Amino acid sequence: MKLDPVIRDQVLATVPSLRAFAISLSGNIDRADDLVQETLLRALAHIDSFEPGTNMPAWLFTILRNLFRSEYRKRRREVEDAEGRYADTLKSNPEQTGRVEFQEFRTALEKLPPDQREALILVGASGFSYEDAAAICGCAVGTIKSRVNRARTRLADLLSIDSVDDFGPDRATRAVLAGGGRN
Amino acid sequence: MGDVTEMKSRKTVNIESAAPDREMPDTRDAMGRPVGSRKTEVRLGREVQARIGQQLRSMYDQVVKEGVPPHIADLVRRLSEQDDGLA
Numbered sequence: 001m002k003l004d005p006v007i008r009d010q011v012l013a014t015v016p017s018l019r020a021f022a023i024s025l026s027g028n029i030d031r032a033d034d035l036v037q038e039t040l041l042r043a044l045a046h047i048d049s050f051e052p053g054t055n056m057p058a059w060l061f062t063i064l065r066n067l068f069r070s071e072y073r074k075r076r077r078e079v080e081d082a083e084g085r086y087a088d089t090l091k092s093n094p095e096q097t098g099r100v101e102f103q104e105f106r107t108a109l110e111k112l113p114p115d116q117r118e119a120l121i122l123v124g125a126s127g128f129s130y131e132d133a134a135a136i137c138g139c140a141v142g143t144i145k146s147r148v149n150r151a152r153t154r155l156a157d158l159l160s161i162d163s164v165d166d167f168g169p170d171r172a173t174r175a176v177l178a179g180g181g182r183n
Numbered sequence: 184m185g186d187v188t189e190m191k192s193r194k195t196v197n198i199e200s201a202a203p204d205r206e207m208p209d210t211r212d213a214m215g216r217p218v219g220s221r222k223t224e225v226r227l228g229r230e231v232q233a234r235i236g237q238q239l240r241s242m243y244d245q246v247v248k249e250g251v252p253p254h255i256a257d258l259v260r261r262l263s264e265q266d267d268g269l270a
């Protein structure tokens with residue numbers, strides 16, 4: 001039986017976002033590509049378990065996320081080669097954001113625990129509701145909310161070290177401290 | 184005039200949600216620094232948060248904009264033409 005073209009188009013329409021999610025999770029283009037292909041293979045092999053009319057992106061994201069998780073558990077002791085690959089793609093895509101700043105951001109994102117990172121990406125970048133994100137990650141809505149909050153706080157901690165330099169008050173504070181010995 | 188100084192000193196204080204019980208401008212921490220700068224931290228926090236959201240989406244959208252790579256489109260097309268029995 002051939003795949004319903006409507007379903008096929010829904011799958012194709014989700015691919016760009018699915019790739020972005022895979023890259024954000026794995027930090028590595030090649031792994032992300034494998035993940036997306038494996039996800040599509042599984043999804044289309046089990047397309048009967050997709051209920052037409054329900055959320056196709058959420059369904060595909062769930063499959064990809066679970067694949068990544070099982071792979072992550074397998075590979076967690078292996079040396080990551082994540083640094084190179086994704087950074088390379090960024091070099092060819094100098095967007096609005098400065099590349100240095102962008103690199104800092106990506107590095108900070110990779111320091112987050114996987115639970116927090118995926119929650120933040122699903123809600124903050126993929127645009128899923130907290131409810132959909134919870135379904136994708138197989139946890140409670142409250143859990144997703146708290147993971148997103150912790151992710152934001154942690155990222156702010158990691159990034160604010162630099163942004164503080166942009167503000168006068170802190171320079172003033174430091175100047176006071178520097179001259180503080182004469183008080 | 185008082186207004187001008189008022190404006191200056193309020194420059195970093197325009198946070199509605201800064202909890203009143205945190206506003207203790209005369210308190211000093213162990214290093215003798217005014218703890219009142221807490222309010223500045225809250226504001227920085229917001230700006231950092233806005234930037235985090237922006238960078239997260241910008242990073243993500245860069246990939247989304249690439250669309251469907253040809254080899255993925257081929258894969259989907261191939262799979263969708265096939266009879267079942269992919270697994």
